Amino acid sequence: GTIGQLEAFYHELEGLYEAVMSANSVFLSPSETPREELARGLFRHPVQEARLLGLMSRNAAHLMRKHIKDEGIWRFFNKLTSTYTYTTVEETPALVAVTMFLENHVGGSYYPAGSPMMLSARLEKALEKFGGSIRYGSTVSRILIEDGKAVGVELETGERLGAGEVVYDGTVWNLYEKLLPPGLVPADVLKKTRYLVPSFPSSVLYGAVESRALPADAFPVEMMAGNPDRIDENDITLYLSSLEDPSLAPEGTSSFMLIGPTSKSWPSPFSPEYGGEGYRRMKEEETARMLGLVGACFPAFPRGVTFRELGTPSTVERYLLKNGGAVAGPKACMGQELMNRQHAATFVPGLYMCGESTVMGTGTPAVTISGISAADVVLRARGLPEYRNRPAERQRVHIIPRSRPGNRPSDPRFMDAALCQWCETSPCRKVCPADIDIMGIMRRLEATNVDGARKRLVETDAHLPSCAACMERPCLAACSRGSFAESVPIPSILEALAGPA
Secondary structure, three states, X not given: OHHHHHHHHHHHHHHHHHHHHHOOOOOOOOOOOOHHXXXXXXXXXXXXXXXXXXXXXXXXXXXXXXXXXXXXXXXXXXXXXHHHHOOOOOOOEHHXXXXXXXXXXXXXXXXXXXXXXXXXXXXXXXXHHOOOOOXXXXXXXXXXXXXXXXXXXXXXXXXXXXXXXXXEOOOHHHHHHHHOOOOOOOHHHHHHHHHOOEOOEEEEEEEEEEHHHOOOOOOOEEEEOOOOOOOOOOOEEEEOHHHOOHHHOOOOEEEEEEEEEOOOOOOOOOOOOOOOHHHHHHHHHHHHHHHHHHHHHOOOHHHHEEEEEEEOHHHHHHHHOOHHHEOOOEOOOOOOOHHHOEOOEOOOOOEEEOOOOEOOOOOHHHHHHHHHHHHHHHHHHHOOOOOXXXXXXXXXXXXXXXXXXXXXXXXXXXXXXXXXXXXXXXXHHHHOOOXXXXXXXXHHHHOOOHHHHHHHHHHHOOOOOHHHHOOOOHHHHHOHHHHOOOOOOHHHHHHHHHOOO
């Protein structure tokens, strides 16, 4: 029966997962794993490794056919793959499916407190600890090549930054079609790049909704499937983070984020149409469409929305430079899966790549592994020891209980830094007589990066302790949070930061 089919299917998946993937938990992309390490894995589990290698060019449907006969189960897994990777079981690579189908059962799903932004904030903390820095708001216009080797980048401002190696983490289309000198990219590489199928463009709706408009049994993550047989714009995911952490929204209100694919043809953010009346009308129509999809499951939801702001594929491309708003780069489908994707080393010496366009593909864990892999290839080229995680020292997820604030600075002096709204225009900085990067400092403090925040304060305030000497304190009046609650106590936070450690 149905249960027997599922049991047999998962029994086979568990054999592959436990013997190979779980037992050999090395944070390294297969394209960058040294041959000797691959050989050791083959000797440890020859049958399972051989089976896994045989799946390299197979899809998820191939895995399922042996055991799954029930049409309903097929449709369920079809929707599962489309929800996670925007691919059907026919399109999804078998090796991706093995991990996808099992990870939720083996390790569960976890979301970082403070949003995924905290992951990059912790990375920034590590970089600054060892003397590095992240340049926000700086757009690279081209990669500098000298004697056939990558030697740095040039910014849109004309500023040049030199480097021993360049690691790029954007899309493969921008790399080969925009950032490298014309004529440098081989014709076959350019052709392959242009034929890559992108993942779906997506719209993201942010907002607030009255708590009474939500069902009593609503979950923090609600996946709402449309057509069970194919992927379309009726597949949406609703995140209600304040159900886990009520401090994220005022009492009686829940914050929400709604994301899903869109089939509209959106204007380029660099075109005259972007921001015009037609674009604004498209946004209103898209907002109504997405709220209507939620309303089909939660009828009171659309009427309970008190605030909403839509990010379109144009928005995604504007801020993340993801071509056409394709949220996951090239689609992780058969024909452009795993080893058929860009490896860490490019054809240009000194130029490396990580991110969603590379072998590991879509998702935070996959992209993280691609970054480690690129770093290892650089270390390998320099003849230095490579990074390897130690399975015996695995870290466990620290679970924050529901209803407890999940993202707060560890130092009580900087607790209120988490109230900062991270405004794009930073009105507080615009009125600051010393031009202090207030948002950048608050963001670091929220991620417990006190040393980085103090360094940023010194960098942007040449007249310390100017904040303590400022009597007008215009930043408090300019703070965006003041429009709906108390302003962030910017002066007291900065004064504490400028004082003794």
